[in-house]
Amino acid sequence: MRIGIIGLPGSGKTTVFNALTRGTAQSGSFGGNRSANIGVAHVPDERLDRLTEIFKPKRTVPAEVTYVDLPGAHSADSADLFSGEALGHLQRVDALLHVVRAFDDPSVPHALGDIDHRRDIEKVNFDVLFADISLLERRIERIRDGMKGLKSQERVQAGKNIEVLQALQAEMEDGTAAREKGFSEEELAAISDTFLLSRLPLLVALNVGEDDLGRAEELETELAGLVSGNNSGGAVLCGRLEEELAQMSPEEEAEMRSGLEAGESGLERMIRLSYSVLGLISFLTVGEDEVRAWTIAEDTAAPQAAGAVHSDIERGFIRAETVSYDDFMAAGSMAQARSNGALRQEGRDYVVQDGDIVNFLFSV
Ligand SMILES: Nc1nc2c(ncn2[C@@H]2O[C@H](COP(=O)(O)OP(=O)(O)OP(=O)(O)O)[C@@H](O)[C@H]2O)c(=O)[nH]1
Numbered sequence: 487m488r489i490g491i492i493g494l495p496g497s498g499k500t501t502v503f504n505a506l507t508r509g510t511a512q513s514g515s516f517g518g519n520r521s522a523n524i525g526v527a528h529v530p531d532e533r534l535d536r537l538t539e540i541f542k543p544k545r546t547v548p549a550e551v552t553y554v555d556l557p558g559a560h561s562a563d564s565a566d567l568f569s570g571e572a573l574g575h576l577q578r579v580d581a582l583l584h585v586v587r588a589f590d591d592p593s594v595p596h597a598l599g600d601i602d603h604r605r606d607i608e609k610v611n612f613d614v615l616f617a618d619i620s621l622l623e624r625r626i627e628r629i630r631d632g633m634k635g636l637k638s639q640e641r642v643q644a645g646k647n648i649e650v651l652q653a654l655q656a657e658m659e660d661g662t663a664a665r666e667k668g669f670s671e672e673e674l675a676a677i678s679d680t681f682l683l684s685r686l687p688l689l690v691a692l693n694v695g696e697d698d699l700g701r702a703e704e705l706e707t708e709l710a711g712l713v714s715g716n717n718s719g720g721a722v723l724c725g726r727l728e729e730e731l732a733q734m735s736p737e738e739e740a741e742m743r744s745g746l747e748a749g750e751s752g753l754e755r756m757i758r759l760s761y762s763v764l765g766l767i768s769f770l771t772v773g774e775d776e777v778r779a780w781t782i783a784e785d786t787a788a789p790q791a792a793g794a795v796h797s798d799i800e801r802g803f804i805r806a807e808t809v810s811y812d813d814f815m816a817a818g819s820m821a822q823a824r825s826n827g828a829l830r831q832e833g834r835d836y837v838v839q840d841g842d843i844v845n846f847l848f849s850v
């Protein structure tokens with residue numbers, strides 16, 4: 487999973503990126519980073535820790551999320567926020583993470599003058615739509631330019647596509663993000679080679695100051711009201727504090743968290759949000775060599791889940807030996823799980839569940 491971090495200049499994107507990836511990228515007020523930062527976060531999963539204690543594998547491999555922190559924009563203009571370079575990065579992500587500034591700090595100027603997270607959320611939502619509207623505009627022009635060379639039947643089809651794209655443009659001008667729409671077959675065909683930024687799932691991180699952590703729940707409720715559409719969701723975190731905590735050893739971090747009442751880490755919070763908004767789950771594989779978590783979409787059938795491990799296993803799929811994590815822990819060992827019937831033999835139609843421990847049998 488790959489997530490692109492967007493937001494107004496100086497909203498704390500790089501700070502949040504560092505918190506999520508335990509990174510040390512350069513942050514700063516305005517024009518902080520001139521190039522994109524790319525980093526990997528390991529998905530914390532207690533089940534993986536318990537299974538590692540039991541199987542004592544050579545290695546434990548958690549699921550990963552890659553975060554792409556966009557270069558700082560020169561201004562808060564839509565064209566700067568979503569420049570060609572920024573769009574190039576965003577074309578390869580599965581979701582957007584919008585970092586919104588709510589922290590107050592006179593030493594860090596705000597791109598729009600004052601702190602107002604509601605306005606900023608609306609502004610960036612609008613900028614995302616504006617980027618799509620401009621893109622559709624260019625797409626329509628390109629189809630028009632190419633029409634002369636077409637045969638009459640193709641020209642009719644091109645004309646239809648233009649109509650569909652124009653209708654979509656009009657909807658976006660009224661404020662509808664592509665993620666909010668159920669697309670018809672015709673619309674899907676017309677946009678098949680058009681990248682729409684507003685179609686990506688949207689996570690919003692409200693970057694609050696340390697003083698506001700006591701109000702985190704209240705702010706999160708407010709945020710839920712502001713970010714309530716399809717495939718979107720929000721969480722509150724304190725970027726600077728999380729960045730500092732992320733640089734500590736796990737023991738130090740845990741001690742600091744309990745002292746500060748900072749609760750669950752920003753990383754865990756964001757990852758949980760990402761999984762729920764993107765409709766993802768993890769299944770697990772175990773053995774002497776490796777204990778590992780794999781990320782798949784909800785409602786993935788066993789052969790396709792096997793494809794996450796290796797395409798050969800999908801191709802030669804025979805069946806999946808499966809036990810839920812809880813049943814396995816209750817049984818205590820694979821042998822016991824097998825003898826008490828908790829370990830099941832599942833076929834091609836089986837839909838893999840979150841926390842399933844799976845052994846794929848295959849032949850190629
Ligand atoms: N007080 C306070 N300062 C913060 C917080 N988060 C970020 N900052 C500061 O705000 C400034 C900008 O943060 P960055 O993380 O560089 O912001 P950015 O969005 O990456 O900025 P650009 O890349 O220039 O767009 C830095 O000086 C940060 O230390 C916070 O939670 N509290």
Ligand SMILES: [Mg+2]
Pocket residue numbers: 499500501513518519555556557558
């Ligand atoms: Mg930055």
